[in-house]
Amino acid sequence: MDRTRPTPGQMLAAMRAANPLVQCITNYVAMNIAANVMLAAGASPAMVSAEEEAGEFAGIAGALTINIGTLSRDWIGGMKKAATAAGKAGKPWVLDPVAHYATGFRRSVTAELVALKPTIIRGNASEIMALAGGPASGQGVDSGDSVDIAEGSARALAKQHDCTVAVTGAVDFVTDGRDAVRIAGGSALMPKVTALGCSLTCLIGAFAAVTPAYPFGAAVAALATFAVAGEEAARKASGPGSFSPLFLDQLSALTDETLDAKAGITIA
Structure with missing residues (x-):
């Protein structure tokens, strides 16, 4: 990692100062929590997915994120138009290929989206391994593989598509x-x-919006932000029900100094 580049804390401060508008084409399950995560972290979410306006809006937004979680035919046109427009406008965009290996329909749509050259691809280990063309043990949206096993696939996928790849897990x-x-x-x-x-994917887009020339750093900063906020929230939570609001509170309260001090980043 280039030490002359901005730190995650510096990138968090820059993101909050810019309050970037991020177009989030995400699934029905994720819309509410994703929007709240973005607002708590300091970004401005816009859940704009209709084919009639998605492409136009991508030219306005600072970044685009696409999540295929609740994929349907009505969404595909908007996804493709938005990704195409973002590419033409030089805007970064993030692809979250949720359970893309599960059905032929999902595999086909994901292949079309990957061909539109996402700036960053974020997925769990099974999703990344399968997207790189290897075997994977995922079940639905759940990964059956560990992140360390997926590292080689992630490197190959990044080189093949000239993009940044983020594999999330423990x-x-x-x-x-x-x-x-x-x-x-x-x-x-x-x-x-x-x-x-899914919310993390949107936050990666927020960081990418303010550092479009440094997508690798944007992904690292977003993941570190989530990791530190999650660790802090867990100290006070008694279970997943209390964890969720505490996590939003910790995202909002997280300072750039705390992020840099507590981010557990090591060179691989």
Whole structure:
């Protein structure tokens, strides 16, 4: 990781100062929590997905995120138009290929979206391994593989598509095919709260919006922000029900100094 680049804390401060508008084409389950996560962290979410306006809006937003969690035919046109428009406008966009291996329909749509050159791809270990063309043990949206097993697939995928790949799990892994880091932290309660991973994808978009030339750093900063906030929230939570609001509070309260002091980032 290039030490001359901004730190995660500096990137958090820059993101909050910019309050970037991020177009979040995400699933029905995630919309509410994703919007709250973005607002708590300091970004401005816009859940704009209709084909009639998604492409136009992508030219206005600072970044785009696409999540295929509750995929339907009505959403595909909006996703493709938004991704195409973001690419033409030089705006970063993030793809979250949720359970893309589960059905032929999902595999086909994901292939079309990957062909539109996402800036960052975020997924769990099974999703990344399958997207790289290898075997995976995922079941629905749940990963059946560990992040460390997926690291080689992530590096290959990043090189193949000239993008940054973020693999999330107990210890996250981020690579752009050249640099790579692991990010520790978070809490075992996080996978027990629905759509936190989807919300993370949106937050990656917020960081990418303010550092479009440094997508690797944007992904690392977003994942570190989640990890530190999650760890802090878990100290006070008694279970997943109390964890969710505490996590939003910790995101809002997190300072750039605390993020840099507590981020568990190591070079891989």
